[in-house]
Amino acid sequence: MITGSGILRGLWTTFRHFVKTYLEDLRIGKKRYFTPEGIELRRSPDVEGIFTIQYPEEKLPVPEEFRYIPFLVYDEGVNGEKEIRCTSCGICAKVCPPQCIWIVRTNDPVTGKPIPQPKEFYIDVDICMNCGFCAEFCPFDAIKMDHDYEIASYDRLKEHIFDLERLSKPASYYAQIRPTNYAREEAARAEKEAQKAAARKVNP
């Protein structure tokens, strides 16, 4: 090999990468930037030339399984009241690897017996490691992982412990961020209900 050809090859590769961006611009046109289609193109396995996404003007859509900070799912009742799915069984708190979940049970004021509903529910998001175990092992589909990753705040001491209010999000939101998971769970639940109804019919 001729001395210097190796370096020329490197320069040639860099030059090709540089030019390709403009060729692709000409080929694809204006929709290459700042459109969902263009973003999708720039992350596909066929991408050539420029690769970067101009955050925050452009945002990469996250996949359905993306997990970031848990939230509590509530169903909306007929009168718009929140029916939180959590029964404060505590499995999420037990399985949590860094132990960032605190739960206080509700006790019946008359009998003192526990009611399946959390009185308080805290997640310290500074501790949470986004592993997703709580959502994975929740038997009631009550806690799920969020998609909202832009949670920066100004005050670490006040805003980084999420309480019940901050954690609750409607089931419709859940259905929107995780459509296939939601559909699967709803189907399973409907089937269970049907089984229960059938069992009730057999021996009322």
Add this chain to the structure above:
Amino acid sequence: MSEQIEIQSPSLTERFPEIVVPDPRAGYGGYMVQPENLVQVVQALKDEMGYDYLSSVTGVDYLPENKMEVVYHFYRTTGGGALVLKTQVDRENPVVPSLTPLFPGAEFQEREAWDLLGIRFENHPDLRRILTWEGFYGHPLRKDWKEPFFEEETKPFKSRWPEGHVYRIEDKNPFHDNVQFPPGFDPEQWSPETDELLYSGLKRVDKTDDFLTEQVVVNLGPQHPSTHGVFRMVVVLDGETVVDLKPIMGYLHRNHEKIGERNTFLQNMPFTDRLDYVCSMSNNFGYALAVEKLMGVQPPERAEYIRVMMAELTRFLNHIFSIGFLLNDLGAFFTPMLYALEERELILDVFEAVSGSRMMCNYFRFGGVARDIPDDVMEKIRKLVLDRLPRKLDEMDYFITNNEIVRGRCEGVGVLTAEQAIALSASGPVLRASGVPYDVRRADPYSIYDRFEFDIPVRYNGDIYDRYLLRLDEMRQSLRILQQVLRDIPDGPIMSGKPQYQVRVPAGESYGRVEGPKGELGFYVVSNGKPNPWRYHVRAPTFINLTSLAEMCRGQKIADVVTILGSIDIVLGEVDR
């Protein structure tokens, strides 16, 4: 693996009747030997029986029996299973003869055992703390050691539920930064005199020439962009030539193993992601194998294929990343690196879609994987493996391999011979670039690697350039495996049994090892039947590969030290643990 040990068993116990006895405990394997006979037995293992590779040295604190145990895993570089040797000493004053004179690769691991468990190794050349700092009080992996802010022995903590009230750790912590000092220790008055000790332990050469030059000690790091993190190298320089070098680590130490012993078995899975954060899937793999061995569960077919697929994608990702970084260290600032990052990005997109996170995947479970791969992601993997990645790999090869600067700076630099590499317990690309074709996937096959057709690349010069070329070769082989996986992957379940958050792990020990992208990644797990592991040890490949750093750097120029370190491909999350 167990068959291999069976074949060996007559010879070791026959060779040393009375001295070597099989481990009698249920669920345990290997042999017990008294500390005074250890060196003699190991010498015979090495010289007569071909166990030339000391892979892992670790300690276990058996508090109830008041014993301290040191566990050694020996292998043959020709392949086969482990020979596990154990020796027990009293807990009060544990002294074990050091194996460093026989196997120099034991040096750092013995230092680690001294540091974390307080086992003293006689005849060790440099028995100082390695991961914790010099003023640290106590030996944290001992079962009776407690940090100043101590919550509970094991997770889950009772305070979280059902009457758990939220608090911030720093509000309760007595020192506001979880430190405790030895009695009479005042951090304000303390001067790091151990550094003097360290400097005086370095080799100097007797000057024979007439120049009255001085040999100087230079600290490279801990804050230095070329160290890939917070890592320090103390170098003795004669002009520009390195006379001796000592790596100093532990700046990122968080006692991963103590955390692991407090976690339940499953809770450890996301923590393994944080070891070598570039290849979390491989870490998951090793840990899952170790615990599955104890539990006796077998993942279903599809899960095995998915596991291999993820492990090989990780290998590709890691190698292309490390080549990019190597070029960075050579001065090709970030252009090749960014080309490498593009491919890494596409693979990370795949990881994100299947596991939910790009780097902290937490994807493996005991007896399978967490989620199935959606069809569109499968299509993307297919496109990557069959079209894009081979193309980009060739491009990389085209513009780096014959570059004059790369060749000039890498060829013949940082040489490690095959004998040295084996003796220093190097593994992974460092070992194979030195001419030792040892790869756990072939030598001691795990999962379903025995089904695939692939070669173990090997290079013979042992320099930086060969390590680079070897990584290219390995990526090609990974793609070859991936093509076979994509061809053969069956449909079916991805978990054996129901997913459980509290797994039942029978008492016993197990060592699961995989060929991670950086070398042999092993997890040594001891269970006593409780929900938490009694001992959880990580054989971190890059930590042990660093043992050979000094050997590679001696006689080289100071500028090459940076490149040599880059060619080992360290990740400090794993080195420091």
